[in-house]
Each structure stands twice: as structure tokens, then as C-alpha cells.
Amino acid sequence: MAVESNIVSYAQVAGDARTAADSGDRIESIKLSLVYLPLATPVSDAKVLTGRQKPLTEIAFIFAEIRSRDGHEGIGFGYSKRAGGPGMYAHAQELAEHLLGEDPNDTSRLFTKLLWAGASMGRSGLTTQAIAPFDIALWDMKAKRAGLPLAKLLGAQRDSVQCYNTSGGYLHTPLDQVLKNVEISRNSGIGGIKLKVGQPDLAIDIQRVGEVRKLLGNDFPLMVDANQQWDRQKATRACRAFEGFDLTWIEEPLDAYDFEGHAQLASRFDTAIATGEMLTSFGEHAQLIMAEGSDFIQPDAPRVGGITPFLQIMALGEFKGRKLAPHFAMEIHLHLAAAYAIEPWLEHFEWLGPMFNEQLQLKNGRMWVPDRPGLGFSLSEQALAWTADHKTFGKGA
Structure with a gap:
């Protein structure tokens, strides 16, 4: 009888309890x-x-x-x-x-x-x-x-992320202005510089990268981005030519969906290969990662459908030992990169600044996670x- 009495009381408690759905x-x-x-x-x-x-x-x-x-x-x-x-x-x-x-x-x-x-x-x-x-x-x-800041909610690995600038090195910008932009970025506290490449004449790319490397010195992180415009032969020649510049990575040397070609470049050259910004789902990123298609994965949360699929990409990337360098949207990606197990990079774009009331803090080559709850921005x-x-x-x- 004692056992039956206990069973009844447990049932009564369970019946009175509210569920999460309630x-x-x-x-x-x-x-x-x-x-x-x-x-x-x-x-x-x-x-x-x-x-x-x-x-x-x-x-x-x-x-x-x-x-x-x-x-x-x-x-x-x-x-x-x-x-x-x-x-x-x-x-x-x-x-x-x-x-x-x-x-x-x-x-x-x-x-x-x-x-x-x-x-x-x-x-x-x-x-x-x-x-x-x-x-x-x-x-x-x-x-x-x-x-909590989103980074803290996700379980941050760090309070700041090393940060590089892209916007000063586009192909429409003359070399003398590129060099001025590089100096401004470095003096502002940026931690790396990325240049656009893909000129019809590879020699022009080599000259521009060489001049920037000379200005920065051998130890400052430097990346290049071809925006998918080389075929496999041209990409192989370019990667070979850039080996001497000690680049942090060569980005999108091939079409975004040429996972096999990217994998061949990643295995053939010492310079890291980065790609992934144009992919628009977890499934596409999974194909890239499982094909050994890059050293750096570059998912973009707004392009893949948000933070939910981005976290899936992070989990697979960590499991496969890939480095992370999210594309664009630093206001979102700062929090996600801060939660990645392997030291990541963050892409700095000042373009979005006027749209938000709050600005992010850049210091000593790193972008710091704000203490504001959530993503920490509001519309201006x-x-x-x-x-x-x-x-x-x-x-x-």
C-alpha cells in the first residue's frame, strides 16, 4: 500500500507541473x-x-x-x-x-x-x-x-578576434591610394590587410601585392582575394607566384562550387586557401569541408540562413580542423567567431557603420566583443x- 500511495502522489505532482510548452x-x-x-x-x-x-x-x-x-x-x-x-x-x-x-x-x-x-x-x-x-x-x-552578449550566450572562447580590412584594396583603387589606405588601416589598429587580385595581367597583381608587402614588412598578415575569376591553370600559376609573399591565405581562386579544384590547390601549395562566402546553406558548406576544399572556411550568416545553420557549419569545421574567417557582416560574425574553438579572423568593413547607433571597438589588431546584450546594435x-x-x-x- 505504501508503494501505491507514493505512485499516486508522484502522479499528482506530475499532473500539476507546467511544461515548457505551457x-x-x-x-x-x-x-x-x-x-x-x-x-x-x-x-x-x-x-x-x-x-x-x-x-x-x-x-x-x-x-x-x-x-x-x-x-x-x-x-x-x-x-x-x-x-x-x-x-x-x-x-x-x-x-x-x-x-x-x-x-x-x-x-x-x-x-x-x-x-x-x-x-x-x-x-x-x-x-x-x-x-x-x-x-x-x-x-x-x-x-x-x-x-548576455550573443558570444557569451554561445560560450565564448575569447573576448576579441583578430581583424583584417578589405575595403581599402579594391581593384578600382590606384596603387598609390592602396598604399595610403594600408597605412591608415594599420595605424587605426587593424590586424591584417586583404587585397583584391584578378587583373587580366597577373604581373599587375604581383606588383601590387609586392608593394604592399614591402610597406607592411614580412610579419604583418596579408591576404589576397581573386573573387572566383581564375580557371584552374591560371589559379595554379597565381598561387605559385604568390608563394614568396608569405600570405595568410589566397581567397576564392576558383569558382565557389569547384570543391575539387580548391582541394587540389590547398594540398599543392604552402599558402592557405580560403573560400565559402558564396555558399548559401549548411549542406553546401558540408560539401566543401568534407572535400578538404579549403584551409579557411568563410561562411556568411546572412547568406546561409542565419545563426542556426552557421552554428552547424562551425561544429563541422571544428571537427575537421578548419580555420574560420567569416565573410562581411562583422556586427554578427564577431560574436560567432568569438565562440569558435580555433583562432579565427574577422573581416572589417566600415561601410555598415552609418546604419547603427553603436560602433565596435578595434584595438591592437583585434575587434572586441561589446558588453551590450544580444548582438549589441540598433538602427540609426x-x-x-x-x-x-x-x-x-x-x-x-
Whole structure:
């Protein structure tokens, strides 16, 4: 009888207990905004010199601002260069209502829900990129709810990340100005310099890299980026020519989906190979990593669908011993890189600065994780002025 009595009391306790599903918060409203960031000077890389793309003059951003029933808020963004911004914005509007009434803490489940909502269009490319603003906003909310910077919520490995600058070394920039830009970046506390390469004449690339290496000295980290514009033969010649410059890496020497070709270069040369920024899903990055296609992986959270798939890429990258150098969007990637087990690099772009009220701190070659909860940024008045359209879903719509 004593045993039966205990069983009854346990059942009563279980029956009275609330579950996580009972007590969870709910998404109440979502605001989507399409914002165009103008660039002061049109930007050209190797894709422009080959005639495949026009110079970059503006960047389209899709911002998602999510508010929950319990008063928690999160903000995230995706972006597109040259084309695709209106398409992303349109698909994001189709997805938004799928989140209303959901528990914002269920980031993995909600990512999967949104992925399948647009699966007839595929599970990479525009469909995943349109998910990113929501997924990133939900992670921002989750960290704010905990009162922690996102890096700390994820379990930071470090409080700062070594940081390199790209924006001063584009192909449209004359060499004398490149050298001035390099000096400015180094004096500002940057930890590395990346130059664009891919001139029709390889000798010009070699000259430009040589002059920058001479200015920086042998010990300062220097990278180059060909933006996918070489074939295998030209890439082999270029990698061989650059071996003497002690580069930290050679980026995108081949088409982004030529995993086999990148793997051959990575095994053949001492200089590290970096690629991955153009891939738009965990599955594509898994193919790259498992093919031994690079020494550095370069995922982009807004392009792969947000922080949820980015964390999957990090886990596989760590397991396979890959180094990490996320592409663009340092406001997001600083937190993710800070949580990576192997010492990573962060790409510095000052372009996005005017859109946010808060700025990141650069010191002694490293970018420091801010102490603000979440991702630690909010939209500025300038961003609001650049807003081309916005829509609200749920409460207040």
C-alpha cells in the first residue's frame, strides 16, 4: 500500500507541473524593412573586370525586428549586393506570418519551419537568405533575454578576434591610394590587410601585392582575394607566384562550387586557401569541408540562413580542423567567431557603420566583443532615412 500511495502522489505532482510548452513566450509582431545602403565610391573587384558584374554602388538590407508577448525584442538582417534585394524582401514577407504565435526561443524548430515553407524554391540561395533576418533576430532576442552578449550566450572562447580590412584594396583603387589606405588601416589598429587580385595581367597583381608587402614588412598578415575569376591553370600559376609573399591565405581562386579544384590547390601549395562566402546553406558548406576544399572556411550568416545553420557549419569545421574567417557582416560574425574553438579572423568593413547607433571597438589588431546584450546594435536615424519600404505583421499591423 505504501508503494501505491507514493505512485499516486508522484502522479499528482506530475499532473500539476507546467511544461515548457505551457509557459513559453510567443512572437507577437514582426516589422520588415528594405533599406538601401549607398556606397560613396563604386566598388570593383575581379568580377567587374571580367564583365560578369557591374561595379557595386549600393547594398540592399532586409531588417527584421521581432517583438514577443512578454516584451522581448530582437533585430536581425540579411543583405544582397547588386541584385536580389527586392526578391529577398518579397519572400521574407511570405515567411513572416509563419512565425506569429510561435515561441521565439525555439530557434532550431523555427528555422526548419521557415525552410520548408519555401522549399519548393529550394533549400539554398534566396530562400535561405530570406530566412536569415528572422533567425538572427531570434538569436539576438534570446541573448537579450539572458542579459548576455550573443558570444557569451554561445560560450565564448575569447573576448576579441583578430581583424583584417578589405575595403581599402579594391581593384578600382590606384596603387598609390592602396598604399595610403594600408597605412591608415594599420595605424587605426587593424590586424591584417586583404587585397583584391584578378587583373587580366597577373604581373599587375604581383606588383601590387609586392608593394604592399614591402610597406607592411614580412610579419604583418596579408591576404589576397581573386573573387572566383581564375580557371584552374591560371589559379595554379597565381598561387605559385604568390608563394614568396608569405600570405595568410589566397581567397576564392576558383569558382565557389569547384570543391575539387580548391582541394587540389590547398594540398599543392604552402599558402592557405580560403573560400565559402558564396555558399548559401549548411549542406553546401558540408560539401566543401568534407572535400578538404579549403584551409579557411568563410561562411556568411546572412547568406546561409542565419545563426542556426552557421552554428552547424562551425561544429563541422571544428571537427575537421578548419580555420574560420567569416565573410562581411562583422556586427554578427564577431560574436560567432568569438565562440569558435580555433583562432579565427574577422573581416572589417566600415561601410555598415552609418546604419547603427553603436560602433565596435578595434584595438591592437583585434575587434572586441561589446558588453551590450544580444548582438549589441540598433538602427540609426540614417538607416531609417534609407528605408525604401517596410511592413508590419501581427499586433500593430
